Amino acid sequence: MVAKIFSAALKGLESQVIEVEVACNKGLRSFNIVGLGDKAITESKERVSQAIKSIKLSPPQAQAKRILVNLAPADLKKEGSLYDLAIALGYLLASKQVRFNPQGKLILGELALDGSLKPIKGVLSFSFLAQKEGFGEIILPKENAKEAGLVNLQERQRKIKIIGAENLAEVISYLEGKKEIPESKVDPQQLKRNFQKFEIDFGWIKGQLHTKRGLEIAAAGAHNVLLQGPPGTGKTLLAKAIVSILPQPSFEEILELTKIYSIAGLLPKERPFLNQRPFRAPHHTSSEVSLIGGGSPPKPGEITLAHRGILFLDEFPEFHRDVLESLRQPIEEGEIAIQRAKYILTFPAKFTLIAAANPCPCGYFGDPEKECTCTASQIASYRRKLSGPLIDRIDIFCWVPSLKYSDLISPDKEGQSQEIRKKVGRAREIQRERFKKEGILTNSEMKIPQIKKYCQIDSSSQNILRKYVDKGLLSARGYHRVLKVARTIADLEGREKILTDDISEALSYRLREG
Ligand SMILES: Nc1ncnc2c1ncn2[C@@H]1O[C@H](COP(=O)(O)OP(=O)(O)O)[C@@H](O)[C@H]1O
Numbered sequence: 231m232v233a234k235i236f237s238a239a240l241k242g243l244e245s246q247v248i249e250v251e252v253a254c255n256k257g258l259r260s261f262n263i264v265g266l267g268d269k270a271i272t273e274s275k276e277r278v279s280q281a282i283k284s285i286k287l288s289p290p291q292a293q294a295k296r297i298l299v300n301l302a303p304a305d306l307k308k309e310g311s312l313y314d315l316a317i318a319l320g321y322l323l324a325s326k327q328v329r330f331n332p333q334g335k336l337i338l339g340e341l342a343l344d345g346s347l348k349p350i351k352g353v354l355s356f357s358f359l360a361q362k363e364g365f366g367e368i369i370l371p372k373e374n375a376k377e378a379g380l381v382n383l384q385e386r387q388r389k390i391k392i393i394g395a396e397n398l399a400e401v402i403s404y405l406e407g408k409k410e411i412p413e414s415k416v417d418p419q420q421l422k423r424n425f426q427k428f429e430i431d432f433g434w435i436k437g438q439l440h441t442k443r444g445l446e447i448a449a450a451g452a453h454n455v456l457l458q459g460p461p462g463t464g465k466t467l468l469a470k471a472i473v474s475i476l477p478q479p480s481f482e483e484i485l486e487l488t489k490i491y492s493i494a495g496l497l498p499k500e501r502p503f504l505n506q507r508p509f510r511a512p513h514h515t516s517s518e519v520s521l522i523g524g525g526s527p528p529k530p531g532e533i534t535l536a537h538r539g540i541l542f543l544d545e546f547p548e549f550h551r552d553v554l555e556s557l558r559q560p561i562e563e564g565e566i567a568i569q570r571a572k573y574i575l576t577f578p579a580k581f582t583l584i585a586a587a588n589p590c591p592c593g594y595f596g597d598p599e600k601e602c603t604c605t606a607s608q609i610a611s612y613r614r615k616l617s618g619p620l621i622d623r624i625d626i627f628c629w630v631p632s633l634k635y636s637d638l639i640s641p642d643k644e645g646q647s648q649e650i651r652k653k654v655g656r657a658r659e660i661q662r663e664r665f666k667k668e669g670i671l672t673n674s675e676m677k678i679p680q681i682k683k684y685c686q687i688d689s690s691s692q693n694i695l696r697k698y699v700d701k702g703l704l705s706a707r708g709y710h711r712v713l714k715v716a717r718t719i720a721d722l723e724g725r726e727k728i729l730t731d732d733i734s735e736a737l738s739y740r741l742r743e744g
């Protein structure tokens with residue numbers, strides 16, 4: 231007899247249905263799995279046999295039969311151990327030790343030797359698949375059930391029954407109709423709660439008003455930023471503080487973030503979702519793969535883990551040139567394509583870049599007090615790293631100067647971050663409304679036709695910009711970036727019209743000092 235169970239495989243962030251066929255035929259005693267599995271699938275044979283033995287049923291090796299498991303389609307490389315449960319159930323069905331109807335059920339889970347079910351990665355992606363492909367229920371490890379249940383919080387979408395089980399015996403009892411397992415549900419209120427404790431409040435950072443305002447604008451419009459200045463002036467501090475003013479992600483964004491972090495195995499243990507914007511700060515010695523993703527099985531890199539949040543590249547010129555070069559395409563496209571033998575998979579990578587750099591290797595070039603000790607050629611080679619494909623994508627340049635004593639002793643302003651976060655949240659809401667039909671969420675994502683449509687300016691603003699362009703102070707690219715930033719500044723005020731003041735302020739973030 232041949233049994234067919236439905237399971238699934240990850241393909242980037244998306245997934246695909248896998249049919250687990252088990253044939254139990256007369257012939258020499260054997261137990262084989264085919265269909266391009268990795269080592270984990272071979273090991274699955276051992277786990278499946280042990281788990282079946284543990285519940286006093288007859289394992290494949292005890293049958294005088296030829297048992298063949300086929301994972302189809304064969305051309306998709308299947309990785310991981312999530313087929314254990316499907317293989318075990320397929321075998322038990324084919325060998326007539328259990329009876330149930332596998333139609334309409336998506337079955338996922340790794341088995342431990344004692345038959346208990348171990349959690350798997352990528353569950354949210356699988357429940358989206360189940361919804362899309364018309365499955366009525368998902369059976370999976372109990373620890374994953376809440377995460378799977380997030381799909382049922384979507385409005386106007388078909389609901390799926392989510393069954394989280396502790397072990398193989400429980401799954402069998404359920405499938406044979408001998409035991410009820412209550413459906414897993416997520417409390418939608420939980421998604422709205424802010425679990426984040428911010429390390430740094432904007433109010434604790436002294437002086438640096440221009441940069442703080444620059445970061446506020448960046449947070450509102452998702453604009454890329456470069457912070458430049460001598461050592462110890464608070465560049466790293468300021469960059470880290472930006473998380474405290476980022477708006478809460480929307481429900482759709484929470485689903486996206488949760489999918490990514492689930493696949494990376496980085497969801498917090500106590501909560502099956504991610505409802506805060508990520509902040510990723512890879513070290514400058516990071517490899518290309520850890521930054522952009524890849525490997526086998528393909529894992530999301532830092533740029534995907536920073537999706538809808540911040541990618542902070544501190545000591546920017548210290549990063550290897552090739553690594554920086556590899557960021558060019560994902561920044562442009564908002565996603566990264568990873569080539570596999572037979573297909574290409576993509577991970578999203580819409581992040582806000584914050585880069586920080588000293589103006590020269592010693593850090594004091596252009597400082598009014600301290601003398602720079604670098605040679606002209608050292609400075610030139612350092613500068614070359616600061617020009618290039620990534621720097622071309624910067625909307626906001628901030629010069630972070632040495633602090634004055636009077637700044638240092640100024641009092642803290644408690645709760646400043648919360649105030650700014652509210653403003654930023656409102657500005658994001660305006661953008662979401664504006665771009666409803668454009669398929670983007672923020673001003674930084676506008677392309678030229680959208681800039682023309684949404685960033686209209688009056689003649690006095692045009693005159694200012696003309697002066698800058700004609701004097702060679704502003705390139706064509708810079709011109710469009712000024713308009714986008716000015717759009718965000720107006721949005722922070724909740725104002726439709728872009729004023730000359732907005733343009734002047736946006737220009738103040740184009741002029742690179744030092
Ligand atoms: N503007 C500031 N307000 C308050 N503390 C500051 C400020 N700038 C620097 N500091 C203090 O100095 C330390 C070093 O700052 P850091 O952000 O690492 O500087 P940079 O990255 O520019 O070299 C911080 O951890 C903080 O304690």
Ligand SMILES: [Mg+2]
Nearest residue numbers: 465466544586
């Ligand atoms: Mg620093």
